[in-house]
Amino acid sequence: MEASLERQIGFLLETDKLKEVVRLNQLAGGNRRETTAEHCWHVILQTLTLAGHALPGTDIHHVIKLLAVHDLVEIDAGDHWVTDANRADIKAREQAAAERLFGLLPDDQASEFKGLWLEFEAGETPEARFANAMDALHPMVLVFASGQPEPTHEPLSADTMRQTKEARLSPFPGLWTYAQDLLAKAVRDGRLLP
Structure with a gap:
């Protein structure tokens, strides 16, 4: 096997471990917590579904790469x-992880993938801003739009969540209004502290 293909396969096998990372929030069905791999797939599907909320000119294909x-x-x-x-x-810890994981790839891909990760983290391009909005909205949809009768989130206040999510979601008015409605309903239903 050629050396670059061997490194790419090694990267893919290593990143398969994302399926084992359990996240803080539960699935919409409330029966277990989601894995980070499930989150990544679902936030990509959510992005394709809600692409109409992106600012005009946003390259959704690039947003998908950032989220991947x-x-x-x-x-x-x-x-x-x-x-x-x-x-x-x-x-x-995340910076060290990025160095290790992307370093498994051939140099050109390592640079590209790390660049995508850094772009997402910086949140400055239109694509990174929309990717960050999708990432911020996704757990809210699972947790608060699911209609589950029991609380499915760590005991945080709606005010804390609002402060945490606002910078990422407010540039997209329809999504921000929806997120605030989710928080208000969660408080009314006793699923989230005020």
Whole structure:
């Protein structure tokens, strides 16, 4: 096998571990927590479905590429609710994971994939902003739009969630209004603290 193909296959086998990373939120059915691989697939499908909410000129194909790699670092760093107290530690762990994981690829692909991850993290391009909005909305859809009678999220307040999600969702007014409606309904239903 040629060396670059061998490295690509090694990367694919290593990233298969994303299927084992359990996230904090549950599936819409409420029977278990989702894996990060399931999240990545579903947020990509959500993006294709909600592409009409992107700003004009946004390259949805590029958004999909960003979302395909955005959480690979969770193989090493895990899934965390980011707070001021743990932000620096998580960033360092994710940076180390990016170096290791993307370093498995041939140099040109390693540079491309790491560049996609860095673009998503920076959130500055139209595509990265929409990818970040999709990533922020996805757990809210699973947790609060599911209609499950029992709380399916860690005990956080709607105010905390609103503050955390606003910067990523407010550039897309229809999505931001929907997200706020989800939070208000979750409070009314007793599924989320005010």
